[in-house]
Amino acid sequence: MKAIKVMATIDEQGQLTLDHALMIDKKSRVEVIVLIPEASEINEYDKSDENTNNKLL
Numbered sequence: 001m002k003a004i005k006v007m008a009t010i011d012e013q014g015q016l017t018l019d020h021a022l023m024i025d026k027k028s029r030v031e032v033i034v035l036i037p038e039a040s041e042i043n044e045y046d047k048s049d050e051n052t053n054n055k056l057l
Contacts, residue, residue: 001031010034 007019016032 004022004024006022008016009019010016016034
């Protein structure tokens with residue numbers, strides 16, 4: 001089994017939307033483990049995303 005780490009958003013209906021498409025060779029079912037940050041960790045994720053976005057520009 002191969003692991004790919006991606007960020008996603010959970011909408012009001014509880015559906016996941018990935019930030020970026022997965023670059024895999026074939027259509028298949030996957031196992032998803034959802035890690036929900038505690039309130040104190042949310043700011044850390046936001047800062048991490050800002051740093052990543054700045055590096056991509």
